[in-house]
Amino acid sequence: MTLDPQVVAWRAARAAAGVTPLYAQTLTEARAADLAAIRAGAGAVEPVEEVRDTTVPGPAGPLPVRIHRPAGDGPLPTLVYLFGGGWTLGSVDTADGICRRLVNLTGCQTVTVGYRLAPEHPFPAAVEDCQAALRHLVANAAEFRVDPRRLAVGGDSAGGNLAAAVTLLARADGGPALAAQVLVYPNTDQRPGSRPAGDEDPLLFNRHSVAWYRGHYLADPGDAAHPLASPLLADDLSGLPPALVVTAGHDPLHAEGRRYAERLGEAGVPTETVDYPGMVHGFFAMPGVFDAGRDAQERVAAFLRRHFGLDPATTRATVGTENG
DSSP: OOOOOOHHHHHHHHHHHHHGGGGGSSSHHHHHHHHHHHHHSSSSSOOOOOEEEEEEEEEEEEEEEEEESSSSSOEEEEEEEEESSSTSSOOOTTTTTHHHHHHHSSEEEEEEOOOTTTTTTTTTHHHHHOOOOOOHHHHHHHHTTEEEEEEEEEEEEEHEEEEEEEHHHHHTTOOOOOEEEEEESOOOOTTTSSOOOOOOOOTTTTHHHHHHHHHOOOGGGGGGGGGTTOOGEEEEEETTOOOEEEEEEEETTTHHHHHHHHHHTTTTEEEEEEEEEEEETTTOOOOTHHHHHHHHHHHHHHHHHHHHHHHHHGGGOOOOBBBB
């Protein structure tokens, strides 16, 4: 598969700037560089009606959450969004641009969960935090203006992995009921050697990147076989919410994302897939650089509108003056 011309230009700019791979940096450096890169690639900041930072109870203490809301009163269809960053990088700021655009494209609200990061808090801390936040939002639906009948989970990369894990837990616990799940180039198989060998371009997300993140997240390498770390290894995927799986052709996670979508479909889960053959990992968060990033966000929004029962004609009218 050939790289998209926009990826070629972006890669050339990184080479000219002497960008150091995140896996070759210290954690402190990588965390700062990751956020800076996402902000640079996100494009113009879109206003929404309200942005509010607050906390919800977590297993080890309060968890930060950021709420983006459209105009309107009453209970709102809600996407609980889990940011990417290999369970090691990222924060509620990481997904800010994505959530603003999805709010404006759908008319739903988003709640981003600031789960604990590895290596300070290895698996399963992040999964437990996301599950606790989801439960709290439903238990306090009136306070958070959540419509529990129209609730979805989603995320990109490690966030997609966590979203898939949360759906497994919700099914096992008998709730909360989820209307949909959005998995953007998700990690679904953490086992070493599960990915085919390929081009290890240091200017692109590659297998070295994957191994670096996995090494921080899985303090016990044996946890790679746990279905909450590797959802692809779950024995049964039936009864999970309708899914949209987005993948990129030049991504070491491509095959496992596609295989997870296949297994969901085989289990009877209504599943849609969107593949971007010329794209690389991370493109979804970079609509200011890649046209495919904007397109993918629009496709996610259309999927959510259908499963939330929202009128697409009303969505852009939700853009308003920001409060909070």
